[in-house]
Amino acid sequence: MRRHHKAYLVAIVVSLLATMTSYAQQARGYSIGDAIASFSLKNVDGRTIGPGDYQGQKGLIVIFSSNHCPFSKAYEDRVQELNRKYSAQGYPVIAIMPNDPTAYEEDSFDQMKIRASEKNFSYPYLLDDSQSVARAFGASRTPHVFVLKRSGDRFIVEYIGAIDDNPQDASGVQRRYVEEAVNSLLLGRPVVVTTTKAIGCAIKWKNM
Template identity: 80%
Template sequence: MRNTYIVGLIAILAVLIASTSHQTRAQSPKGYSVGEAIASFSLKNVDGRMIGPANYQGQKGLIVVFSSNHCPFSKAYEDRVQELNRRYSSQGFPVVAIMPNDPSAYEEDSYEQMKTRASEKNFSYPYLLDESQSVAKAFGASRTPHVYVLKRSGDRFTVEYIGAIDDNPQDASGVQRRYVEEAVNNLLAGRPVAVTTTKAIGCAIKWKNM
């Protein structure tokens, strides 16, 4: 009888440990590594269209920016993200922005507010809602902004850079290193990316309670 009780207790503990481990992984996704191909996705843009990597098969790559409305870091970078799209979309590396936050945490991050922000700021790139947060978790995004530079290889997109846009989120005029620009310029020149990862500086993504 005692042995049966012990075996049952061990089984219950094993289930609890597995459940806790799963929740931790869900809230702290590992995400893609440099050199890894991403899975396809399709998310709703502020104009109602569904957009994903399949829409960019004619491009050389993508600059994927996880961003949000409420975060002051994201707001500080909006003009710089616009400039990245202006400079590189014509060279085959357009920007795609994705809003991953749970809007119940900040009303400013709602889909309606996304549409308003995109209109007011005249975004020249798609601004997609990751309502299920599955894309952010697949990438391993943890901050807004958090940037991934992708290179197209056939019908796949592989990760070539992960991290910050540059080294000065507070002051655009004080930037010394432009990490995303460096990565894209290297790829356009047919060279490997010199700096493949940096630390993303911004607001923590607001995950839904699972």
């Protein structure tokens, strides 16, 4: 009887450890070299958009952003420039808004549409209403960037982190991390700096 009880306890412990590992992996999100899972999110123009719509591209620049965050606002023009520069070369920008809009009304879908129109965004601005995409990526801030390279029908993570090294002053930027990563990929070379620290506002998660 004791032997069966001990085996039962061991099984419970093993199950709990497996569950905790699974949760830890989900919280960590993607790592360099991982293939992302497909997703579909609503764009400000009403269309549903996801990686599957970009199979003709060489890759993607996925940026988690928001309306209310001063850091995201400071980067809007630079994100526009990234899309202008690289979409024609096969690396278009996709922006995703992951915040709980009840934390900041400015992050509501209606306000997203207004912001995209006012700033004339040249790239999709998608709502991650369930926050499942942000959790899958392991995004923690806005802005938080993931550069993906297409390999067959999959998109592989090649860079994670900040857009550049100066959120406050675009004229004072010394390192343009996203540009460096995409330029390397366009030349068929490995990305040298694969991860940097994302600087921005913490994502406002919904109460589970």
